[in-house]
Amino acid sequence: MKYLKLIRFQNLLLLAFMQLIFRYGFLKLQNIETALAHWQYALLVLSTVLIAAGGYVINDIFDQDTDEENKPEKVIVGKSVSETTAYYIYAGVTLVGVSIGFYLSNLIMRPGFASIFIMISALLYFYATNLKQMLLIGNLAVAFLLSFSVLIVGVFDIFPATADDNRRTMTLMFSILKDYAIFAFVINFIREIVKDMQDIQGDTSQGMSTLPITIGVKWTTKIVAVLLVISTVVLLIYVNAHLMVNELYYATIYALVLVVAPLLFCLVKVWNATSKADFSQLSKILKWIIFFGILSVLIVTLNINHNA
Template sequence: MQLVFHFVFFKNQPELELALSDVEFILLVIATVCIAAGGYVINNIMDQETDDFSKPENVIVGKHISEGMAYNIYVAFNIIGVGIGFYLSNIIQKPMFSAVFIVVAGTLYMYATSLKQNLLIGNIIVALLLSFSVVIIGIFDLYPITQESNQLQMATLFSILLDYALFAFMINFIREIVKDIEDMDGDYNSGMSTLPIVLGKERTAKIAFGLTFIPIALLIYYMNENLMEVQLVIVYLLLFVLAPLLYFLIKIWNAKTKKDFKHLSLVLKLVLLFGILSVVAITLNIKFNA
């Protein structure tokens, strides 16, 4: 997603000189991936008991690598991510921006160790961090070059980034709820307080069903307000984003088994992927009409 925005969308904007060079931007991507990977590792360390019960075939820590090795990998990922973040922050002459990577790494640690056990808080944090991975592009690539002469262009680009960040937040928040239903038995045995444990599997599925109408309604409104003259993008969004969301709605109403919810989680992951790739369709349309 970050690569698409930088190399496809931003690079095709007229008279736009980005704050980061291509190599520096790739370093930003690596830093983001390392911080996220560190969060994934610490989460696997803390979830050993849950994963042993709910998905033993996917257990890595304690089975393929020791817990001590996993901690070493976790520390290494975070050192690399924060180190690169510090380097890039100084490159753009905004050294305080390095705090972003420290805060995100710390939040992922708190999520894995305590916050995810609380009702909805963990779901919100994961969705927010995903959406922030969109916003951080603007923080490092656009904000440092923003000045009075290009404020209008920067405001438009930031607005588009925030639209995608909001979309990513909504879809991933719903997906986190679906994943909680999928992992309900393991979470219950670990003493967690997720939405399906509190309300039950069927009620939580109906909540996910209802929440899905929000991104659908907003997507239709956004297309109607901003994209009606951009037929290529309209067709793309209808086929690859709106249609899968409608499929998700139909399927989750009667979903019962763990396999059903695993499938629906994958559908939402694909919606996220194709939603982000709509940037390519927008860029192609701009080039064809230039």
């Protein structure tokens, strides 16, 4: 169990679920011809999960002092798992993940795509060692990594299967994936700032330069509020333009209840948030917003099929 906690198995299951939803709850439900066979797509998911697991492990290795102050009850490296063992786990899962990516890239006749897995692994390492200490850079890096786990579905499953006769359809499918990737990026970026407010005490003692440390919690909550307002307005415009106009009423209700409403709750909550518990609650809600936002692609697809 300690090893599952080390690699954040719940987050990894969420990541795998997200990628499975985009293929089987979106592309396959619309009978889109994809590039990868089922077992090959399973390898893509496995590769992504392993590289993400490596990112969690290396982050815990370099965050031992900070975590000891911010969340001592959750510290694993140096307590239940030795630092040496953690390094072995990091190296093992990352190497296997990159190797699978190399294999898949050659399988679809795009060997250059292997560099994607190398760059993601490198970004995770540099985030743990340097980037997270820089103002907003670490937040942007984490948000980008989650959004790219959405885009990689299109890179490996849509792009290689695109030809002249299906280019219009495939471009539309990739564009929808891009929209979801942007959504995941923005909400996760906000969540990372909220987590920085939650961890401000330990981050300060470690000499980090997060946004709350640099400008204070009060101003950071105002920035988060502005970002939430912008996100909510844009999302409402998107729902109206793509769901309401096309009479996808079930999907519209789903989006309003499980995505927009929680965003509004976060907006109200952040104005009065001051304690670590407040920011922890906001972080959890934002995580669920990402989950339900991603799941909406299945609801939208089912609504489209129902109306057809």
